[in-house]
Amino acid sequence: MPFPPRARLIANRSPVVLPSMLLCDFGHLADEIGQLADVGVEGFHLDVMDGHFVPNLTYGMPIVEAARRATELPLDVHLMIAHPGRYLRAFADAGADVITVHVEVDEDPAELLSAIRKLGAAAGLACNPATPLDRVEPYLPWCDLVLVMSVPAGFGGQPFDRAALRKLAALREWARAEDRILEIDGGVNPDTAPDAVEHGADWLVAGSAIFRSDNYESAVQALNRAAGAAGPSRLEP
Ligand code: DX5
Ligand code: ZN
Secondary structure (H helix, E strand, O other): OOHHHHHHHHHHOEEEEEEEEEOHHHHHHHHHHHHHHOOOOOEEEEEEOOOOOOOOOOHHHHHHHHHHOOOOEEEEEEEEOOOOHHHHHHHHHHHHEEEEEEEOOOOOHHHHHHHHHHHOEEEEEOOOOOOOHHHHHHHHHOOOEEEEEOOOOOOOOOOOOOHHHHHHHHHHHHHHOOOOEEEEOOOOOOOOHHHHHHHHOOOOEEOOHHHHOOOOHHHHHHHHHHHOOOOHHHHHH
């Protein structure tokens, strides 16, 4: 599996819970990352939005660079932007270990995924709930990871769309046979996590289930327990 060293740490572990850095306190980003690392998260999911591909606008390379300075844990960068091809090198240089683009953009996914791999990052392809899996399947040979969205990309705090489970189940054989990662993102919480794992999710992205809780440690542990994620050894009781 061509995962870069940092991401390889979690590429061989399943399931893994990754906090979505969208609803966190960006005024104290390094502290937020430190607190989450201390309670055992094994990587971070960074949601980049441009206000064009999705109606929301979040952040770009400077925040990825700041996160890179704050942790050696893998950075899983989710590009919800209209022209990702223009920014792949900049996000790789900013410290992204995994770069995921959306199959819905007007650029050739195979070219984007190949370019991400050439930059030394793992290549991910994301699809929104409304996008049929047959839009993704032609590009699987170029994917190290497929990100199945269980909410329409753009905002945290939306309800989990169970249709995502069918997509996970349909991709599970491919992921196992090719040693690739299936990731689910949106509405993941202790209630939805078990089904996501049962249908094949390796990485589970959680935003509001962590950042809308009043205690990161208990929120992360509840997610790890629900997902059957071992978490790192230091979490063992
Ligand atoms: C949505 C983002 C998700 C979202 C997850 O476009 O890609 O990562 O922030 O947040 P929750 O877990 O609250 O749905
Ligand atoms: Zn995301």
